[in-house]
Amino acid sequence: MPRVSAPYRRVSPLDRGPARVVTRPGRTRSASRVAVPASPHPVELAGLLHELTALLLSAESFPQALERLAVLGAGAVPGAVRCSIVLIGEGGPLTHVGHGPAGAAIDEIQYAAGTTGPALEAARTRSTVTVPDLSTDARWPDLAEAARAEGIHAVAAVPLDLPRADVGALSLYFDTVEGPGADDLLTAMALANQSELLLDELRRRDALSSGAAVDRAIGVIIAQRGCGVQEAYSVLRDTAQRLGLDRHAVADRLIAVAARNA
Secondary structure, three states: OOOOOOOOOOHHHHHHOOOOOOOOOOOOOOOOOOOOOOOOOOHHHHHHHHHHHHHHHOOOHHHHHHHHHHHHHHHHHHOOOEEEEEEEEOOOEEEEEEOOOHHHHHHHHHEEEEEEEHHHHHHOOOEHHHHHHHOOOOOOOHHHHHHHHOOOOOOOEEEEEEOEEEEEEEEEEEEEOOOOOHHHHHHHHHHHHHHHHHHHHHHHHHHHHHHHHHHHHHHHHHHOOOHHHHHHHHHHHHHHHHHHHOOOHHHHHHHHHHHHHH
């Protein structure tokens, strides 16, 4: 890696200037000299992953972390017009967010059906799925129609695998058939791999926080009723069932009421 003589400051993808004209190995150039954004320098990639880590770990909630990931992903890979994130938990609905000026209809169709599309294929096979031109791909006719309507062509879907029972994908949409080159795919894969670790850590924190809230609620019930621990857990469980909520939501409400009455 080249030596850096001054402190490195990464420029946000949203603040980058005009694309530099570069020639990727193995590609022929036309006489019109097409401007192709250069892939990140290794130092820039390190800065990108550092920014991703800071953004996700400072998020106030898991959904906010996903939104931040989508925004960063859309600006990090040259030529991408949208970044879409989908997560699939065991027995639960799909969780998805997206950022970008085009491609929302593709997300809506793919995730509403929950059975087909590049992102769900990547999640199912745990492998990167690239589509040169979604608007003409016969495998997904409904998505092809939406892609034509929104001007989306190339798609790259990188799998996400969170150890705590979630699988999914990070998808990038492009408005040209050129799509991402090998270096850009490596950037997308680096983002996905780092995100897996960070999102799993956020899930772990949420679990710990929820467990602590339940413990505090049990203490409140014991203090109010003068009962034992097992009876307090039964009260919390029965209340959650009666209200149609999970016990963590009931615990949060109980703690808030106790704080107001203190």
